[in-house]
Amino acid sequence: xxxxxxxxxxxxxxxxxxxxxxxxxxxxxxxxxxxxxxxxxxxxxxxxxxxxxxxxxxxxxxxxxxxxxxxxxxxxxxxxxx
Numbered sequence: 001x002x003x004x005x006x007x008x009x010x011x012x013x014x015x016x017x018x019x020x021x022x023x024x025x026x027x028x029x030x031x032x033x034x035x036x037x038x039x040x041x042x043x044x045x046x047x048x049x050x051x052x053x054x055x056x057x058x059x060x061x062x063x064x065x066x067x068x069x070x071x072x073x074x075x076x077x078x079x080x081x082x
Contacts, residue, residue: 001023001024001026006024006063009023009024010024010056010059010060011056012056013056013057014055014056015045015047015053015054015055015056016053016054016056016059017053018032018052018054021054021059024059024063025059025062025063041062042054042055042058042059042062
């Protein structure tokens with residue numbers, strides 16, 4: 001998802017619901033929940049007994065991390081002659 005699209009979907013601050021998180025990351029529910037169990041993704045903030053939301057700041061940080069990793073991989077590929 002392009003930066004402009006993410007900015008349109010994610011608020012500047014606050015919390016987001018799971019469908020928004022899945023949309024901006026481009027993954028499914030099962031991958032998301034498995035990633036939480038593995039420590040790969042942030043845990044939800046429980047706003048009630050059945051109300052899970054994620055901090056926008058944590059989701060933005062996750063996106064930035066993956067973009068940085070993707071940038072490093074493409075740089076490494078270029079230097080390796082791949």
